Amino acid sequence: MLGIPVVLFRDAGGTAHALLDRCPHRNVPLSAGRVCGDEIECAYHGWRFAGDGRCTAIPGLPAPGPERARRALALPAVEQQGLVWTWPSTEAAVGAPLSFPSVGERGFTTVLRILEADANMFSILENTLDVPHTAFLHRGLFRGGGTTSRFEAVLRVLPHGVEAEYLGEKAPSGLLGRLLAHGDGTLRHVDRFLLPCVAQVEYGLGPYRVFISTAHTPVSDTHTRVYAVVTFKLPLPGWLARPFITPIANRVWAQDARVLRLQSSTTRTFGGEQYVHTPLDVMGGAILRMLKEVERGESPTTQPEQRVSFEL
Amino acid sequence: MLGIPVVLFRDAGGTAHALLDRCPHRNVPLSAGRVCGDEIECAYHGWRFAGDGRCTAIPGLPAPGPERARRALALPAVEQQGLVWTWPSTEAAVGAPLSFPSVGERGFTTVLRILEADANMFSILENTLDVPHTAFLHRGLFRGGGTTSRFEAVLRVLPHGVEAEYLGEKAPSGLLGRLLAHGDGTLRHVDRFLLPCVAQVEYGLGPYRVFISTAHTPVSDTHTRVYAVVTFKLPLPGWLARPFITPIANRVWAQDARVLRLQSSTTRTFGGEQYVHTPLDVMGGAILRMLKEVERGESPTTQPEQRVSFEL
Amino acid sequence: MLGIPVVLFRDAGGTAHALLDRCPHRNVPLSAGRVCGDEIECAYHGWRFAGDGRCTAIPGLPAPGPERARRALALPAVEQQGLVWTWPSTEAAVGAPLSFPSVGERGFTTVLRILEADANMFSILENTLDVPHTAFLHRGLFRGGGTTSRFEAVLRVLPHGVEAEYLGEKAPSGLLGRLLAHGDGTLRHVDRFLLPCVAQVEYGLGPYRVFISTAHTPVSDTHTRVYAVVTFKLPLPGWLARPFITPIANRVWAQDARVLRLQSSTTRTFGGEQYVHTPLDVMGGAILRMLKEVERGESPTTQPEQRVSFEL
Numbered sequence: 001m002l003g004i005p006v007v008l009f010r011d012a013g014g015t016a017h018a019l020l021d022r023c024p025h026r027n028v029p030l031s032a033g034r035v036c037g038d039e040i041e042c043a044y045h046g047w048r049f050a051g052d053g054r055c056t057a058i059p060g061l062p063a064p065g066p067e068r069a070r071r072a073l074a075l076p077a078v079e080q081q082g083l084v085w086t087w088p089s090t091e092a093a094v095g096a097p098l099s100f101p102s103v104g105e106r107g108f109t110t111v112l113r114i115l116e117a118d119a120n121m122f123s124i125l126e127n128t129l130d131v132p133h134t135a136f137l138h139r140g141l142f143r144g145g146g147t148t149s150r151f152e153a154v155l156r157v158l159p160h161g162v163e164a165e166y167l168g169e170k171a172p173s174g175l176l177g178r179l180l181a182h183g184d185g186t187l188r189h190v191d192r193f194l195l196p197c198v199a200q201v202e203y204g205l206g207p208y209r210v211f212i213s214t215a216h217t218p219v220s221d222t223h224t225r226v227y228a229v230v231t232f233k234l235p236l237p238g239w240l241a242r243p244f245i246t247p248i249a250n251r252v253w254a255q256d257a258r259v260l261r262l263q264s265s266t267t268r269t270f271g272g273e274q275y276v277h278t279p280l281d282v283m284g285g286a287i288l289r290m291l292k293e294v295e296r297g298e299s300p301t302t303q304p305e306q307r308v309s310f311e312l
Numbered sequence: 313m314l315g316i317p318v319v320l321f322r323d324a325g326g327t328a329h330a331l332l333d334r335c336p337h338r339n340v341p342l343s344a345g346r347v348c349g350d351e352i353e354c355a356y357h358g359w360r361f362a363g364d365g366r367c368t369a370i371p372g373l374p375a376p377g378p379e380r381a382r383r384a385l386a387l388p389a390v391e392q393q394g395l396v397w398t399w400p401s402t403e404a405a406v407g408a409p410l411s412f413p414s415v416g417e418r419g420f421t422t423v424l425r426i427l428e429a430d431a432n433m434f435s436i437l438e439n440t441l442d443v444p445h446t447a448f449l450h451r452g453l454f455r456g457g458g459t460t461s462r463f464e465a466v467l468r469v470l471p472h473g474v475e476a477e478y479l480g481e482k483a484p485s486g487l488l489g490r491l492l493a494h495g496d497g498t499l500r501h502v503d504r505f506l507l508p509c510v511a512q513v514e515y516g517l518g519p520y521r522v523f524i525s526t527a528h529t530p531v532s533d534t535h536t537r538v539y540a541v542v543t544f545k546l547p548l549p550g551w552l553a554r555p556f557i558t559p560i561a562n563r564v565w566a567q568d569a570r571v572l573r574l575q576s577s578t579t580r581t582f583g584g585e586q587y588v589h590t591p592l593d594v595m596g597g598a599i600l601r602m603l604k605e606v607e608r609g610e611s612p613t614t615q616p617e618q619r620v621s622f623e624l
Numbered sequence: 625m626l627g628i629p630v631v632l633f634r635d636a637g638g639t640a641h642a643l644l645d646r647c648p649h650r651n652v653p654l655s656a657g658r659v660c661g662d663e664i665e666c667a668y669h670g671w672r673f674a675g676d677g678r679c680t681a682i683p684g685l686p687a688p689g690p691e692r693a694r695r696a697l698a699l700p701a702v703e704q705q706g707l708v709w710t711w712p713s714t715e716a717a718v719g720a721p722l723s724f725p726s727v728g729e730r731g732f733t734t735v736l737r738i739l740e741a742d743a744n745m746f747s748i749l750e751n752t753l754d755v756p757h758t759a760f761l762h763r764g765l766f767r768g769g770g771t772t773s774r775f776e777a778v779l780r781v782l783p784h785g786v787e788a789e790y791l792g793e794k795a796p797s798g799l800l801g802r803l804l805a806h807g808d809g810t811l812r813h814v815d816r817f818l819l820p821c822v823a824q825v826e827y828g829l830g831p832y833r834v835f836i837s838t839a840h841t842p843v844s845d846t847h848t849r850v851y852a853v854v855t856f857k858l859p860l861p862g863w864l865a866r867p868f869i870t871p872i873a874n875r876v877w878a879q880d881a882r883v884l885r886l887q888s889s890t891t892r893t894f895g896g897e898q899y900v901h902t903p904l905d906v907m908g909g910a911i912l913r914m915l916k917e918v919e920r921g922e923s924p925t926t927q928p929e930q931r932v933s934f935e936l
Contacts, residue, residue: 003893022894024899025899043883061935
């Protein structure tokens with residue numbers, strides 16, 4: 001996380017723990033060792049650490065005696081809906097992690113994918129919540145299947161995020177769009193950013209729903225790990241929908257990953273981003289402002305609702 | 313150029329254009345996109361740019377409206393003798409590029425080679441215009457075929473460069489030298505550096521001529537692209553001379569490229585060049601001084617003619 | 625050495641010389657050239673240098689004339705017991721290098737191994753002279769073969785180093801230990817660090833001896849070359865002992881090299897070492913203090929004898 005190595009392990013009871021991945025003794029990464037019962041053991045001298053970071057054994061030392069300096073740094077770790085969440089903070093009380101909608105509900109299918117991107121977290125969040133590129137970069141796959149639709153976005157700043165609700169949008173005309181919604185009808189479509197690292201896309205048409213939630217680990221300034229949780233209820237059952245959706249989703253991701261990698265390497269060459277915004281970049285601008293406010297320790301500024309027209 | 317990515321493209325009429333290789337919108341390199349008619353199109357959101365940098369289309373935006381901030385940065389581009397020249401400057405009036413001698417003239421053959429070198433531009437310019445190493449590093453191929461010749465160089469500072477004329481030089485005794493000039497006779501030989509990035513070597517013997525011009529793109533401090541234009545009129549016709557000259561020229565270049573790469577990596581290890589000059593390094597010293605003067609924004613200092621003796 | 629390239633060559637008489645690996649003329653590494661009689665010749669222009677750094681030939685220059693600026697920088701070089709020692713200093717009088725014990729003595733066999741480690745010199749010195757990790761990381765190979773032994777270390781600061789003598793240690797219970805000493809008996813065991821770069825381990829049991837001396841070249845902050853000289857007299861003859869010892873020693877080294885590489889990359893990630901010491905880290909702490917004192921130009925501080933208990 002943020003350039004800091006973290007080791008995750010489960011104790012004998014299955015509870016997940018997170019420690020700084022550095023033995024306090026000689027700085028060998030604990031992840032190179034092994035798990036012994038409730039503890040993780042360093043590969044070099046065999047020091048052992050409990051999930052809370054306490055050093056429980058030092059081979060060869062006749063009388064160890066408890067010493068604070070010998071602790072490994074423990075980070076909070078919470079497991080929920082199949083993901084282990086951790087925070088770059090030693091305060092235990094960081095609150096519960098976000099719960100993804102409709103996971104495990106009757107009629108819904110959930111798919112988890114872990115993706116790696118050579119880009120910083122912001123550029124991936126913006127990409128995920130950016131509507132215009134879908135009609136161009138993913139033409140025919142998602143939007144951009146021939147017909148053009150004119151619709152509006154309403155941008156709302158939330159207490160811990162920002163969302164855009166799209167009004168009057170037709171069902172997307174690309175392959176994925178038609179899978180969600182054959183026939184006519186107006187789409188319910190909300191895009192959301194939730195501090196500090198989650199993007200959510202929600203589509204609805206009649207009784208059908210698709211929720212795409214992505215939680216991001218900013219591994220470094222140029223690399224991000226993306227945990228994508230996709231939960232859907234579609235006209236066809238999940239086991240039948242998956243083999244259609246998977247290759248298309250892979251293709252969409254490959255297109256995004258390429259562009260993000262090029263964007264990242266170009267901004268590095270030039271020593272930083274230098275972006276021009278248009279009204280279409282409705283979410284990107286709001287996310288960037290909010291991330292910078294939080295980074296400075298400020299509360300996100302509230303904003304009046306904003307409306308933008310699209311023609312895609 | 314100089315660490316700054318540039319994209320080149322031709323419009324529908326075939327005219328070459330150069331733009332900074334960074335879309336002003338989200339900084340994806342324009343070279344990852346494609347050419348559409350007279351314009352280049354970004355791969356991410358499909359923004360289009362004309363050869364002068366104007367943004368001509370933004371998909372999805374109902375009413376674009378011309379905005380200066382949306383321009384891509386255009387660089388001057390001029391095509392001549394099969395090369396496109398560009399400058400790291402937004403001033404349109406940078407003058408016409410250098411014209412290479414005798415290209416397209418009756419009886420002359422021209423060969424273009426593009427070479428990559430892991431070295432900075434100065435060290436390649438010096439290598440190209442350095443006589444002593446040819447008798448040692450390229451022994452037997454160019455000079456140094458057994459006999460030693462004593463001759464003089466006259467160094468003259470030009471308004472935008474510097475040249476060395478070699479007086480009393482015998483035809484080089486190596487393979488390439490003998491191809492140019494079997495039999496005796498005194499060679500006409502001028503080496504020239506022309507600001508900011510061109511080296512020229514000119515040999516003449518009776519009616520025969522060889523012009524080697526190299527234009528350099530300083531890609532970065534440690535990498536240079538070399539455009540070598542070789543124009544010659546020899547005792548044997550061009551189609552017959554080429555298969556003899558090509559493998560020898562390749563070998564000469566491979567020897568130079570290896571030494572330049574080693575020189576570059578050693579100067580990097582030591583944190584910079586630390587050179588000792590002798591009177592034989594007649595061109596190198598003059599080029600280095602001139603490049604530094606121009607870099608500081610000064611005009612090149614004029615110098616009286618200088619004479620140096622060689623024994624090679 | 626310490627990031628500075630050095631070229632070593634032998635003159636016609638076989639004497640070894642060390643020069644800074646950079647031609648003073650155009651900074652090409654002299655190691656890319658060749659040896660001609662008593663001299664080393666640069667690959668670029670053929671300049672030649674004697675073992676003391678004097679420039680003895682410049683091809684093409686009619687009247688060279690001796691010039692100090694044309695000298696290559698010579699470093700002291702002394703050959704002894706099959707190793708060439710050099711110092712990052714131009715003072716000729718650096719003293720004789722260390723002599724390894726019992727090399728060439730009747731009944732002793734000597735093996736030389738050159739090892740490369742992705743780690744700094746200190747962490748390798750500490751690893752070599754650290755007893756506790758042998759029972760854990762090398763369990764079964766060296767120590768840690770099942771039984772536990774309680775013994776004491778006496779730490780003594782020497783005029784140019786530091787040593788730990790182990791008292792009451794049983795013969796190590798691992799494979800290598802049993803090869804040295806089947807049956808019972810108390811081991812003579814001394815570990816020693818000698819400034820600036822040597823570690824020595826000495827085992828004795830009755831008439832048998834094993835001396836392991838390692839001299840270290842700190843190639844850079846993250847890479848060290850280790851010259852290991854192992855001299856032994858064992859119950860079985862050298863030609864018979866070697867095929868048993870070699871694969872075990874290789875395995876021990878592979879285990880250490882892995883841990884050292886991980887340690888080095890973790891300390892780099894975190895921007896430096898952050899170690900916790902226990903009484904067991906008796907040698908490491910003393911070596912680190914001594915290296916830092918010498919680095920600051922101070923004489924090593926003398927210390928009273930220190931005693932530490934081990935249980936391995």
